[in-house]
Amino acid sequence: MKITDIRFGMLRVPLKTPFKTALRSVEQVEDVVVMVHTDTGHVGHGSAPATAVITGDTHGSIMAAISGHIVPRLVGQHIANLNHLTQLVQGAIERNTSAKAAVEIALYDLWGQLHGAPLYRLLGGGDPAITTDITISVDYIDKMVSDALAAVDRGFESLKIKVGKDIGLDIERTKAIHAAVGGRALLRLDANQGWTPKQAVFALQALEDAGVKLDLVEQPVKARDLEGMRYVTERVNTPVMADESVFGPREVIELIRMGAADIVNIKLMKSGGISNAVRIADLCSLYGIECMIGCMLESSIGVAAAVHVAVAKADVITRVDLDGPSLCRHDPVASGVRFNDAEIRVTDAPGLGIRGIEDLAAAHDLAA
Ligand SMILES: C[C@H](N)C(=O)N[C@@H](CCC(=O)O)C(=O)O
Numbered sequence: 452m453k454i455t456d457i458r459f460g461m462l463r464v465p466l467k468t469p470f471k472t473a474l475r476s477v478e479q480v481e482d483v484v485v486m487v488h489t490d491t492g493h494v495g496h497g498s499a500p501a502t503a504v505i506t507g508d509t510h511g512s513i514m515a516a517i518s519g520h521i522v523p524r525l526v527g528q529h530i531a532n533l534n535h536l537t538q539l540v541q542g543a544i545e546r547n548t549s550a551k552a553a554v555e556i557a558l559y560d561l562w563g564q565l566h567g568a569p570l571y572r573l574l575g576g577g578d579p580a581i582t583t584d585i586t587i588s589v590d591y592i593d594k595m596v597s598d599a600l601a602a603v604d605r606g607f608e609s610l611k612i613k614v615g616k617d618i619g620l621d622i623e624r625t626k627a628i629h630a631a632v633g634g635r636a637l638l639r640l641d642a643n644q645g646w647t648p649k650q651a652v653f654a655l656q657a658l659e660d661a662g663v664k665l666d667l668v669e670q671p672v673k674a675r676d677l678e679g680m681r682y683v684t685e686r687v688n689t690p691v692m693a694d695e696s697v698f699g700p701r702e703v704i705e706l707i708r709m710g711a712a713d714i715v716n717i718k719l720m721k722s723g724g725i726s727n728a729v730r731i732a733d734l735c736s737l738y739g740i741e742c743m744i745g746c747m748l749e750s751s752i753g754v755a756a757a758v759h760v761a762v763a764k765a766d767v768i769t770r771v772d773l774d775g776p777s778l779c780r781h782d783p784v785a786s787g788v789r790f791n792d793a794e795i796r797v798t799d800a801p802g803l804g805i806r807g808i809e810d811l812a813a814a815h816d817l818a819a
């Protein structure tokens with residue numbers, strides 16, 4: 452099975468409700484879809500959203516990196532040599548992690564098709580059913596409380612509450628949701644870099660003193676402020692998780708060396724795909740650090756790949772934030788992963804099992 456061509460599409464999916472964080476506000480998923488064609492007629496699918504405020508990647512940069520730097524290295528290569536292919540992808544260009552992730556996802560999809568097995572089995576196997584949390588966007592307190600209650604009614608047992616806009620309000624938001632959902636859901640906070648280290652310690656200690664038990668706080672301070680992350684980690688009882696501070700294995704090593712966080716959030720769009728995601732999980736497992744696997748606001752193609760990693764690395768990936776498809780009004784992708792709100796189940800379909808994608812716009816639309 453040799454690579455002959457790589458083509459692009461664009462997938463736009465409206466959200467049920469606007470997605471709002473300390474960094475951005477969006478109303479639809481917009482993914483570049485990558486299709487890797489082969490001489491046997493098999494097609495591998497991957498995708499990447501443009502989360503410029505986190506990765507620096509835009510739709511244009513994703514396509515330019517793939518067509519200008521990655522495609523020339525891959526055409527003519529055999530899918531059986533997966534490790535070699537991932538090295539070619541990772542070495543093709545600096546950074547551009549979303550572009551690398553989209554291509555790697557498609558290559559792993561083909562690798563699964565080559566071997567006639569779902570990806571998670573080739574990654575080591577596991578229980579093909581996992582449970583995700585869901586994000587509660589940052590908003591007025593009443594809206595966040597009603598969103599939280601609706602999520603619990605839909606069966607979500609973990610809520611990831613977006614904060615980081617205003618320290619006083621953030622404390623009130625969290626207390627109000629805690630009071631409303633009671634013990635019916637585990638609460639996680641994601642400040643998306645919105646606090647200073649001192650504000651983070653103040654807010655978390657205030658919540659701890661008020662009896663609000665949190666499963667974790669995610670990325671309380673600026674991504675590059677590892678000293679600030681350590682400052683918070685050393686002063687609060689709530690476990691601190693690094694998200695924007697860690698992209699690939701090198702940053703994870705630095706984070707562990709510094710004791711700058713308790714938990715690591717792995718995302719394919721930050722790691723540059725599956726090969727480094729697996730490396731991070733193995734690294735964390737060696738050092739006894741737990742991981743979450745998360746997603747950007749993205750479609751079920753990329754999220755399906757993350758699900759396979761979560762299943763295969765469940766020993767160290769103890770938390771799952773793969774709610775992209777649940778936030779969308781509908782899922783245009785028919786794949787081997789069934790997203791049913793909190794419950795996610797993987798079938799035996801080879802690779803990612805993608806059978807069709809509705810409303811996939813042609814590549815020429817991308818320039819518009
Ligand atoms: C969608 C997921 N639950 C999430 O919150 N992901 C990111 C933000 C992604 C984005 O802005 O697209 C996170 O910060 O964890």
Ligand SMILES: [Mg+2]
Binds near residue numbers: 641643670694695
């Ligand atoms: Mg985050």
